[in-house]
Amino acid sequence: MIKIFRTNYPFYYDVKKAAIISVLVFILSTGFSYAFEPFEVNYKELKYSYLITSVIHSIVSLIVFMFSVILLTLFRDKKRDWQVYNEFSFLVIVLILIGIGQFLIRDLIYLKEDNWSFRYLFEEIRNTLLVGSLLMFIITSINIERLKSIYRNRSKLLNLDLNKDVNSNETISIKTKVKIDDFNLTMNDFIYAKSDKNYVEIFTVGGKMIKRMSIKSLEDQLEMFDYIFRSHRSFLINLNKIQKVKGNTQGYKLSLISCEDEILVSRGMIAKFEEELRKLKK
Template structure:
């Protein structure tokens, strides 16, 4: 029993794609889920119907319950996206947790609008509160337990398969003599970057953290510059630099190993314990850049 609980806990820690940072994609995703919810309720009628209590036709009630989650989930995820600092830490467990909160809100809303749909005098009773919550979670978790694991395995298989396109045991041909002056918006932060030492750069609020390696270990330098500006200044060696994620630039020839997960790739760099994400939308371009570098 303890072993099974540990396995479930580790499974919930699996990296999972964060789909909600794009407004159009979020809206399309919610519409597709609503269509699935409507189809399930319409064809299987899991909760039955007492048409004598209906103020409107049953088909409209199913439509109402299937599509009322769209504005609720849309607003929730837009607010979540504003507060989420790093979507690379998104996991299957976090996905389920936040979807559960949304289901809770939907269940409460479904209870509050019963008077608009049903003539039952007990609409405001605890019994119907429980019924609306139960029905919402039954449909919601049925979709969650089917869609999320299938999508997780699909993406892991896809990205693992894509790794086979990359060269094996690629030599680390680091540039020995190239030095680039990095200009910050604060002149005191200007410094010379030895490309052979550069590992990666990461966005940190209004700053960019530049990570390099040396004989004494890993060094980090925080400067006031955007990642886009840094990428532009590194154009003389752009064949070796790749933007793997909206928050990361990586030195391709500093990569020691690559693994795949549902979010895309994870890069391990030489003498560095920090892994760098490659978002799933960039894996194809990454494969081409890494092969040429």
């Protein structure tokens, strides 16, 4: 279970995508409430028809969700990967806020004098969590398996294109922040580089070097080589050293020659990675 919750998960919550999701949530929640009536309804207490009441509840859900997404995009740490537990935690908070929102509009839709009791606050939050959590778990689980299937199938096609016979004996002089630490890099030996704060770990066939420089500086100095690719904000890789491409929910993980670590391809770089790999193997 811990492994599942630590699985990387696509971050969907930019405002444009959130607007689309909000419309879907509005349609699904209205349809679900109206079709199944998951909780007992006393029609005599309603100011409007049950359909209109369901629509009002769904509008509240839409507004709360959009407001939560805007706050999330403003304050989320973009340097950290979004994982399944982040997804669940965010959605649980959203459901609690929706429950509070449903409580605050009770006077608008119910003909009752005690709408502001703590009992109704608890009921609104509880009911929202019960229904929302069920839908959240089902949708998220299906989406995880859908994404795995998509990227596994695409990774199989990419693996067919891998060619390990491409070599380059060219050596290039690399400049660091400390002149005496400058070094020569033989491109055929270079496997990948990993950012580590103010340093870069450079992995080669002969071992590992740690240099005081940014990974962006290294990338710029190697830009003339079309097989050098920035797969992730923390990784710069030699496409010729890819041994296997694996698909996961976020996209791809790469196994490189003479390398125990699996290298990530960030979601935003997937299309570019596929394009560069296919271009290189033509």
